[in-house]
Amino acid sequence: MAILSQEQAQAILQKVLSFSTADECQATLSGRSAGNIRYARNAVSTAGKSDNVSLAVESRFGKRAGVATCNQFDDATLKRCVQRAEETARLAPEDPEYMPLLGPQQYLTPNAFAASTAADTADARAQAAADSIALCEARKLTAAGFLENSSSFRALRNSKGLQAYQPDTYVDFSVTVRTADGLGSGYAVADFTDVKQFDAKVLTERAASKAAGSVGARAIEPGKYTVILEPAALVSDEGLLNNLMYSLDARSADEGRSFLSKKGGGTKKGEKLFDERVTIYTDPTNPAAPSSVFDGEGLPVKRINWINKGKVDNLYYSRYWAQKNNVAPTPFPGNFIMEGGTQSLEEMIKSTQKGILVTRLWYIRGVDPQTLLFTGLTRDGTFYIENGQVKFPVKNLRFNESPVIMLNNLETIGKQQRLGGNLVPPLKIRDFTFTSLSDAV
Amino acid sequence: MKRRDFVGLTGLAAGSLLLPSIPGFGSGLLVTPERLLEPGLDVALKKRLADVALNAAKSAGATYADVRIGRYLNQGIFTREKQVQNIASSESQGVGIRVIANGTWGFASTNQITDEGIAKAAQLAVAIAKANSKVQKEPVKLVPQKGYGTVSWKTPITQNAFEVPIAQKVDLLMETNAKALAGGASFVNSALFQVNEQKYFASTDGSYIDQDIHRIWPTFTVTAIDRASGKFRSRPSMSASMGLGYEYLTPSAKEKIAGPAGSDVIGYKQRYDILEDVTNATKQAKQKLTAKSVTPGKYDLVLDPHHLGLTIHESVGHPLELDRVLGYEANYAGTSFADLAWKAKNIPYGSKQVTIVADKLQPGSLGAVGYDDEGVKTKRWTLIDQGKLVDYEKIRDQAHIVGQNESDGCCYAQSWQDVQFQRMPNVSLQPGKAKMSVDDMVKGVDKGIYIAGNGSFSIDQQRYNFQFGGIVFYAIEKGKITGMLEDVAYQANTQEFWNSCAASCDESDYRLVGFFNDGKGQPGQSSAVSHGSATTRFNGVNVINTARKIG
Numbered sequence: 001m002a003i004l005s006q007e008q009a010q011a012i013l014q015k016v017l018s019f020s021t022a023d024e025c026q027a028t029l030s031g032r033s034a035g036n037i038r039y040a041r042n043a044v045s046t047a048g049k050s051d052n053v054s055l056a057v058e059s060r061f062g063k064r065a066g067v068a069t070c071n072q073f074d075d076a077t078l079k080r081c082v083q084r085a086e087e088t089a090r091l092a093p094e095d096p097e098y099m100p101l102l103g104p105q106q107y108l109t110p111n112a113f114a115a116s117t118a119a120d121t122a123d124a125r126a127q128a129a130a131d132s133i134a135l136c137e138a139r140k141l142t143a144a145g146f147l148e149n150s151s152s153f154r155a156l157r158n159s160k161g162l163q164a165y166q167p168d169t170y171v172d173f174s175v176t177v178r179t180a181d182g183l184g185s186g187y188a189v190a191d192f193t194d195v196k197q198f199d200a201k202v203l204t205e206r207a208a209s210k211a212a213g214s215v216g217a218r219a220i221e222p223g224k225y226t227v228i229l230e231p232a233a234l235v236s237d238e239g240l241l242n243n244l245m246y247s248l249d250a251r252s253a254d255e256g257r258s259f260l261s262k263k264g265g266g267t268k269k270g271e272k273l274f275d276e277r278v279t280i281y282t283d284p285t286n287p288a289a290p291s292s293v294f295d296g297e298g299l300p301v302k303r304i305n306w307i308n309k310g311k312v313d314n315l316y317y318s319r320y321w322a323q324k325n326n327v328a329p330t331p332f333p334g335n336f337i338m339e340g341g342t343q344s345l346e347e348m349i350k351s352t353q354k355g356i357l358v359t360r361l362w363y364i365r366g367v368d369p370q371t372l373l374f375t376g377l378t379r380d381g382t383f384y385i386e387n388g389q390v391k392f393p394v395k396n397l398r399f400n401e402s403p404v405i406m407l408n409n410l411e412t413i414g415k416q417q418r419l420g421g422n423l424v425p426p427l428k429i430r431d432f433t434f435t436s437l438s439d440a441v
Numbered sequence: 442m443k444r445r446d447f448v449g450l451t452g453l454a455a456g457s458l459l460l461p462s463i464p465g466f467g468s469g470l471l472v473t474p475e476r477l478l479e480p481g482l483d484v485a486l487k488k489r490l491a492d493v494a495l496n497a498a499k500s501a502g503a504t505y506a507d508v509r510i511g512r513y514l515n516q517g518i519f520t521r522e523k524q525v526q527n528i529a530s531s532e533s534q535g536v537g538i539r540v541i542a543n544g545t546w547g548f549a550s551t552n553q554i555t556d557e558g559i560a561k562a563a564q565l566a567v568a569i570a571k572a573n574s575k576v577q578k579e580p581v582k583l584v585p586q587k588g589y590g591t592v593s594w595k596t597p598i599t600q601n602a603f604e605v606p607i608a609q610k611v612d613l614l615m616e617t618n619a620k621a622l623a624g625g626a627s628f629v630n631s632a633l634f635q636v637n638e639q640k641y642f643a644s645t646d647g648s649y650i651d652q653d654i655h656r657i658w659p660t661f662t663v664t665a666i667d668r669a670s671g672k673f674r675s676r677p678s679m680s681a682s683m684g685l686g687y688e689y690l691t692p693s694a695k696e697k698i699a700g701p702a703g704s705d706v707i708g709y710k711q712r713y714d715i716l717e718d719v720t721n722a723t724k725q726a727k728q729k730l731t732a733k734s735v736t737p738g739k740y741d742l743v744l745d746p747h748h749l750g751l752t753i754h755e756s757v758g759h760p761l762e763l764d765r766v767l768g769y770e771a772n773y774a775g776t777s778f779a780d781l782a783w784k785a786k787n788i789p790y791g792s793k794q795v796t797i798v799a800d801k802l803q804p805g806s807l808g809a810v811g812y813d814d815e816g817v818k819t820k821r822w823t824l825i826d827q828g829k830l831v832d833y834e835k836i837r838d839q840a841h842i843v844g845q846n847e848s849d850g851c852c853y854a855q856s857w858q859d860v861q862f863q864r865m866p867n868v869s870l871q872p873g874k875a876k877m878s879v880d881d882m883v884k885g886v887d888k889g890i891y892i893a894g895n896g897s898f899s900i901d902q903q904r905y906n907f908q909f910g911g912i913v914f915y916a917i918e919k920g921k922i923t924g925m926l927e928d929v930a931y932q933a934n935t936q937e938f939w940n941s942c943a944a945s946c947d948e949s950d951y952r953l954v955g956f957f958n959d960g961k962g963q964p965g966q967s968s969a970v971s972h973g974s975a976t977t978r979f980n981g982v983n984v985i986n987t988a989r990k991i992g
Binding site for chain 2: 042045130396
């Protein structure tokens, strides 16, 4: 029962609200059905499947709120869940940042669900892993990878008349291929809404060539280099662009503890902080990277510019902070899209005199929130470019760099690709700061 | 952004009630605080249910099976300045069953704690094992493990944190915030996390193990802002997450240890003084705004245990995990420079001063439990002996690969619904044998930096090259602390760094630092682990300046 239809979900939520005796009540029903397979050393190591549906009920008396959750949906359990939320609310302190629940909203029509992904099977996942392994075994390479397919839904309903529902599907795949002697390593990663677009062989092939090509890496002197950062070097759970997007919070900026805070007070909203070719926006119904059309509170997510031609156009305002500052709230988005250029990665390499091609950046950690300085390392395919050609693999390097500085030192923007549910182009950056060498392969 | 980021930020009905992502909250159901004190299933019932699982697995064709019936309880209290942001109590209960069939692992879990639900999950685990055996090349080989019969273990706590009224805990955090604001802090956040894992384990080897594990983590962050210059600095708490009850929050003079003269640093052992620490934090956050920016170069580093614990974690704890060494984590966490071929070369990991032990028995540590999640009694063993790598961190299906016939008890899952796999034990640097205080150590340093507290950290996927920051930094000139520094980070190579280890203070300076959220695996799992050390000196380490100019 992991994926409920709009009618099924709203019927449960309607019943939940009918049990409420609170001033306000909002109920959220969400479910996820996910299957995964993990392999390493050219063999499957684990495989699993999980199905979860859970209900969260938030009840409010005046400015006091309480939340309770349950994962069974008979009348008695639903009633108890509502009661627990109400008991918790009565005992809670008043919330000085209380905001009334939202009333009915208009949402875009979501397009983030593909039936083919929802119908995917364990056999198909095992076949993908087998294909990936077979390709590597034939070349005496070693594969380690992870594939997860999921379908999910979220439905909201509240006592003020708000109703929302969206189903989603997601395919997440990554593979690391290493040479038998451990001297070469390559990586490929991709995600899709529709599993029909996924091809384990193509991605494994890419990781395998990077692995074979990175044997015999040479040491180069750390320092400032022109780099071509592939999308996986820009976007990951901890990526430089993700971290930039996480840092656009209005409240921290207003409070004086953000790179967007201004000397003497105020924020840098409206100022040009990046190269004028940098435009980053959210579009929840972009067909190549669709995401949620509403946030957890039920606020509609619509197309919004965050950075427009190098200028900071918008910051995230929670409903409370927006009201306090008399601006419209901006829901935290499900994706971001960086405007791309026309050059392919190959063309970007061709137009490079001297530089470094970076497949992936890893173990990225904040060093100084004042300047958004981050450190981390290259991994799984780092190559020296000379006169428009990849010449030889180089040893991995540690960087210390700020995305703010990086997006000012922009040379070329490539063609967009999807990664992590976003659209991101590869970027050519000058004076990217590497501070030391690593022996890691 | 990936969907999980999005859900993590807005997963609850209201944005004002955000939960941080700490283990347990993700899968748990929100309950009333009273529920956390209600007893779980009776142990006789758990034994009966465990036998249902084991018998169902065997009938379906398993040659080995283990079952974990888990109840995971969490409570988090979150505040900022003068307000409570959230109080959340959660409970997660269910059964995880792991089997070997056709020489291959299979796993399944269920929250249906009934004979029927459990038998079905056991059969599913066997079916998954059989399906995966088609691509299996070598059968799983377990080192022998004797059954312990019916046994139990409990974290030796004085006071269950769930028994302390919420009002009292909120008052302590609000008093903490009030001290910070009175001291001139611009902002302060504080939080208290409490964990109780009630785990029942049984296996076809004949063990029935009941465990009751308690952990606690009080923490805060003080922020000071100079509006005129636009500069802001934070100073987080120097508490540790510990395997203790609420007694950790009762200050005790004998559990405190001062840093070097002139540093204002106070370290905490088995008891923490949150009000004293927040007072110091506020003072130090303000000092950081005007502290001198470090001149890059080579320095002798004097590292306090709260700081050094994270360096040990990243540069010793992780590279000696045998699953990384063998390549099982290649696609995510990475592999290790210290592989079997490297070990055979007898290259020194560190100087003669460096003896590092793994220890799952240490009182107050996060890793202290009686038995691991595959029914192996925990122990203490040596990883690095006077600079030489002698052993790894292993579980039952790995020990034979390094020619051993005993597991180290390192197999854990973050909850009943996740499969257990190899996790880091407490890994600790042994203190110096000669009597030496921190002041004695600083006296001998001509040009150095004293670093306390763990800050920014990053290391490569084979654990060679790392860069670590800290919380507070003090210049040492000609044997004396001469003032605070800022913008400090050090970069080193694991082997060079540990070979530059010159001396450790004696046992009286030894203390633990702990981490609730050591991440590994795909899908990711969290694990709790502590690291002990005394203040230690490293010679000639490369220090960089992290200050930059933007816009």
